[in-house]
Amino acid sequence: MSNGTSVKGGGTFRFGLLLLAFPLMLWLFLLVVLPHIDLFLVSMRERISYGKYEFSLINYIEFFSEPLYWNTYVRTAVMSIFATFLTLVIGFPVSYYIAKFMRGKGKNVLFLMCLIPFWVSELVRTFGWMILLRESGVVSNFLQWSGIADGPVEMLYNDATIMVGLVYTSMLFMIVPLVSVLDSLDDSLIEAGYDLGGNGFTVTRDIVIPHAMPGIASGCIVVFMLTLGNYLTPNLLGGKDSLWFTEQIYTQFITRFNWESGSAFGFLLLVLSSLIVWVGLKLSKQTLSETVG
Amino acid sequence: MADLKLDQIHKSYGAVDVLHGIDLDVKDGEFVVFVGPSGCGKSTLLRIIAGLEDITSGDLMIDGDLVNTKSPRDRGIAMVFQSYALYPHMTVYKNMAFGLKLDKQDKAAIDARVREAARILQLDQLLDRRPSELSGGQRQRVAIGRAIVRQPKVFLFDEPLSNLDAALRVQTRLEIAKLHQELKSTIVYVTHDQVEAMTLADKIVVMNGGNVEQVGSPMQLYHHPQTRFVAGFIGSPAMNFTKVSIDKVEPGKVTVSIPGGTPSVLPFDVDQNELGNQVELGIRPEHLSLGDGGELTVHGEVDVVEKLGDSTYLYLKLANGDRVTVRAPGHSRVKIGETVTASVSAGAAHLFSGGGKAFAKVDCPAEYSADE
Ligand SMILES: Nc1ncnc2c1ncn2[C@@H]1O[C@H](COP(=O)(O)OP(=O)(O)OP(=O)(O)O)[C@@H](O)[C@H]1O
Ligand SMILES: [Mg+2]
Numbered sequence: 001m002s003n004g005t006s007v008k009g010g011g012t013f014r015f016g017l018l019l020l021a022f023p024l025m026l027w028l029f030l031l032v033v034l035p036h037i038d039l040f041l042v043s044m045r046e047r048i049s050y051g052k053y054e055f056s057l058i059n060y061i062e063f064f065s066e067p068l069y070w071n072t073y074v075r076t077a078v079m080s081i082f083a084t085f086l087t088l089v090i091g092f093p094v095s096y097y098i099a100k101f102m103r104g105k106g107k108n109v110l111f112l113m114c115l116i117p118f119w120v121s122e123l124v125r126t127f128g129w130m131i132l133l134r135e136s137g138v139v140s141n142f143l144q145w146s147g148i149a150d151g152p153v154e155m156l157y158n159d160a161t162i163m164v165g166l167v168y169t170s171m172l173f174m175i176v177p178l179v180s181v182l183d184s185l186d187d188s189l190i191e192a193g194y195d196l197g198g199n200g201f202t203v204t205r206d207i208v209i210p211h212a213m214p215g216i217a218s219g220c221i222v223v224f225m226l227t228l229g230n231y232l233t234p235n236l237l238g239g240k241d242s243l244w245f246t247e248q249i250y251t252q253f254i255t256r257f258n259w260e261s262g263s264a265f266g267f268l269l270l271v272l273s274s275l276i277v278w279v280g281l282k283l284s285k286q287t288l289s290e291t292v293g
Numbered sequence: 294m295a296d297l298k299l300d301q302i303h304k305s306y307g308a309v310d311v312l313h314g315i316d317l318d319v320k321d322g323e324f325v326v327f328v329g330p331s332g333c334g335k336s337t338l339l340r341i342i343a344g345l346e347d348i349t350s351g352d353l354m355i356d357g358d359l360v361n362t363k364s365p366r367d368r369g370i371a372m373v374f375q376s377y378a379l380y381p382h383m384t385v386y387k388n389m390a391f392g393l394k395l396d397k398q399d400k401a402a403i404d405a406r407v408r409e410a411a412r413i414l415q416l417d418q419l420l421d422r423r424p425s426e427l428s429g430g431q432r433q434r435v436a437i438g439r440a441i442v443r444q445p446k447v448f449l450f451d452e453p454l455s456n457l458d459a460a461l462r463v464q465t466r467l468e469i470a471k472l473h474q475e476l477k478s479t480i481v482y483v484t485h486d487q488v489e490a491m492t493l494a495d496k497i498v499v500m501n502g503g504n505v506e507q508v509g510s511p512m513q514l515y516h517h518p519q520t521r522f523v524a525g526f527i528g529s530p531a532m533n534f535t536k537v538s539i540d541k542v543e544p545g546k547v548t549v550s551i552p553g554g555t556p557s558v559l560p561f562d563v564d565q566n567e568l569g570n571q572v573e574l575g576i577r578p579e580h581l582s583l584g585d586g587g588e589l590t591v592h593g594e595v596d597v598v599e600k601l602g603d604s605t606y607l608y609l610k611l612a613n614g615d616r617v618t619v620r621a622p623g624h625s626r627v628k629i630g631e632t633v634t635a636s637v638s639a640g641a642a643h644l645f646s647g648g649g650k651a652f653a654k655v656d657c658p659a660e661y662s663a664d665e
Contacts (some may be wrong), residue, residue: 191345194380196392196439197366206391210382 002165008064028153036270043263044160069248069265076245077272079159080227085165087174087223094206095178102185114175122169126236129165130156133237158238165233170226173220182208183216221277228273245269294354295369295479296321297342302351306502311337313503314351324473324480326490329500335483336451336493338500341374343449344479353519356446363636366395370439372449375456377565379424380508385411385435386420389575392443396565410438414468414474430461437469450482454489462606466492488599491515499523513665521649524575532607532643535615536572539567545655547644549574552613559591559639561652573651575643578606578618580661583625587636591617594632610632 046056050231063069098110117125133155143149155161185208193203209216234244249269252262281288297319304312312334321326327335340346342353344365351548353360360368371392379388393403403440411417414434424432425575433453439449453463453469470493475481490497493509499506499514507514516645518524524532540556541548546617547563553573577588594607605625609617619635627633640658645651 062479157512186378188374189380190375192372192374194345194365195370196345196443197395199364199366202395206395207380246473258343 001160003036021078024117031141036199036267039263039266042260043267043278045260047260054256062261063264063268072243072245072248072273073268075243076228077276079162079166079244081276083163083170083227084220084224086163086216087167088220089172091171091178091219092207092212093184095175098175099179099182100190101184111179117168120236122232126165126233129161133161134286157241159238162234162242162244163240165237166227166230169230169233172284173222173226176216177219177222178212179214185211211285213286214291217281218291219286220280221291224276225273226278296323297447297479297481298352298354299342299524299545300352300354300659301337302338302341302353303349304334304341304346304470305349307361312341312349312501315503315505315510315543317477317498322477322479324482324493324495324508326494326496326500327481327483327500328485328487328490328499329506330526331485333500334503335485335500337480339372339449339451339483339582340449343370344368345372360455369446371443371445371450372451373436373440373453375454377424377480379432379435379439384421384423385416385427386439386614387438388424388435389442390584392439398441406437406442406444410441412436413441413472420553429457430465433457433465434468437472440555441472446479449478450476453482454484454486458535458630469493471545472651487529489529495655497527499526515663515664516657517651517654518526518643519651521573521575524643524645524651526579530578530620531619532575532577533615533617534573534575534645535613536571538571539563539569542568547652549644551589551591552615555590557597557639559589559642559644561644562655563644567646570647572647573645573649574611575645578619578620580641581617581635581637583619583621583627583633583635585634585636587638587641589642590611590636592632592634593617595629598629599629607635609635 043059044055044057045053046058048054065075094114098107100108120128130137134140135152135156136156139155139157140149140153143153144151187212188208190203193207200207229246231244231246231250234242235247238244245265246269249262249265252258252265256262281291295316299315299317302312302315303310314478315611317325327338329335337346337361341348341353342361344363348361355368355370383391389407389410390403393406396464396517407420408417409432409566413419414437416438419435420425422558426434429436433456436453447569450469453466457465466489473493480488482493494511496508497511497514498508501522509517511527514523518527521534535551537549537551539547540550540578541625542563542565544559545562546558547561548556548558549572581591591609591611593611595607596610597606599606601623603623605623605627606620607619607621607625607627609619611617617635619633623628638658640654640656641661643651643654658664
């Protein structure tokens with residue numbers, strides 16, 4: 001105690017910080033770092049016989065030699081990027097409207113309306129879509145009743161439906177960061193844009209979007225990761241043909257009880273999402289700290 | 294460069310009327326300043342001219358063209374915002390070039406104009422910086438530069454100096470005055486600082502509650518306010534007002550009695566039926582002097598003394614409870630609690646009817662007149 005007095009101020013502060021950060025660190029370590037290390041180790045071994053394992057790359061080799069696996073992998077990535085893009089394109093005008101045209105009470109009401117779907121569980125929400133879209137569902141019945149279609153219409157189990165479900169599920173995670181970043185855009189900056197000879201398009205392109213870039217990036221990252229890792233929506237709305245990579249992981253772990261190749265797939269998904277987020281940040285000239293901060 | 298004409302401009306937000314029929318003529322090259330208390334509609338009127346707000350009814354002409362429905366870009370105006378509205382993600386150069394780029398001008402022309410404006414505003418060294426790396430005064434100059442490069446017909450300024458500290462405000466004020474002489478452009482400028490209004494304007498528009506109270510040169514407003522509101526608004530410290538009753542009305546002469554003072558004859562044309570009415574007498578603090586040398590005297594007890602060095606303000610309490618400010622010389626030795634007499638020549642007085650309208654003064658002495 002006695003020799004600590006000289007650095008007391010700094011020392012106590014740092015200790016306090018450490019103490020505060022400890023639960024977070026523990027959480028990160030136990031639930032994120034540790035499982036991934038284990039995942040990585042498991043993925044690098046081959047089961048020889050009961051309880052006997054050997055180091056091997058066979059799981060990764062299997063992934064690349066089986067077209068179904070890496071086709072699904074690429075398809076999931078492309079569909080997720082497209083879903084993210086679609087969410088952005090739909091979410092941006094909505095967010096702009098909430099942030100810039102609504103005032104006071106109306107703004108809160110609109111914001112809440114975006115939140116309402118999240119009051120029911122994702123499972124129930126997705127079943128809601130199924131009730132609407134299946135062959136004997138509400139939409140199909142309506143089309144037959146009104147005479148637009150003469151037989152039952154199946155709207156489930158195709159890519160468009162998966163897309164609708166994915167966009168719907170992740171919309172809020174796009175709108176929240178966009179509204180907050182657009183809120184911080186001073187109205188006079190937009191007005192100055194018109195005053196300087198801009199029109200709706202140029203003002204959006206040169207002023208609104210550059211300002212909103214951090215929000216766009218953080219919204220896209222969250223939506224992309226959620227979509228890529230989504231299991232329920234593609235599975236329920238897309239059925240057997242959905243070919244979503246998380247389903248492959250599920251199959252390996254649960255159905256085939258092949259933890260080794262499941263781990264390898266899981267690890268590959270992590271690499272994929274990190275890589276795409278990194279490329280996205282580089283392309284939009286954003287940094288992760290800016291986006292999160 | 295152009296003239297500007299406002300004809301019965303009305304503006305309402307929903308059920309709230311903000312402007313009640315504004316008429317105004319601004320000549321080519323004129324520096325016009327809108328002043329008025331907070332919330333009187335100055336910014337709204339400026340934004341209507343800029344095309345940032347719709348006109349509820351009335352006509353707005355710029356350079357002879359009706360521009361009511363034209364978008365800001367087609368009006369040939371450039372606005373300098375109170376918050377500067379510089380783009381944080383662009384350098385000073387890009388900020389200034391932005392309007393020209395939207396105009397699809399070629400690169401060389403843009404460069405020439407930006408550098409010329411930067412030279413005038415002494416921004417040459419700062420062109421590669423971001424707005425966040427500039428001081429308040431420098432940002433202000435960039436905002437002005439961004440307007441200059443577009444060579445607009447009319448410049449619009451909304452309280453451009455209100456975010457600067459006192460010293461910088463004086464300096465920038467001088468720069469704006471110099472700029473106006475150099476560019477000879479039409480400028481409409483909003484402020485609620487009357488010193489800015491007095492020093493910069495060719496023509497001041499005093500607004501109150503969505504109406505124009507009076508339009509005139511700074512000296513006209515100072516010497517010949519048409520309403521009590523203008524009289525109280527222009528001049529610092531504000532004009533003194535006290536209620537007096539009219540005792541006698543003669544052609545070109547009126548006799549009033551001040552509570553606690555002697556009846557005085559003042560040179561005003563007043564209607565006979567005002568006889569016996571209560572009216573308001575206005576006297577500027579700087580026109581009063583200690584002693585009873587003038588035709589109009591007041592007595593009161595000094596309750597506050599403010600020493601400014603070059604002058605001393607004495608705050609007197611009259612017998613009827615009204616307060617009167619007197620500007621005494623800086624070496625004045627008057628103390629709190631003393632009773633003093635101050636007086637003014639009758640020609641310096643202002644007289645306002647119960648409704649706040651000024652009575653016409655006859656034979657105004659040269660030192661209290663705006664006539665050159
Ligand atoms: N968008 C709006 N909706 C409703 N009322 C408004 C709106 N904008 C301004 N007003 C009202 O119009 C009146 C005039 O506002 P304006 O901003 O023109 O005042 P101002 O003279 O510029 O005041 P200040 O000196 O404080 O800037 C105010 O009473 C204000 O409350
Ligand atoms: Mg204003």
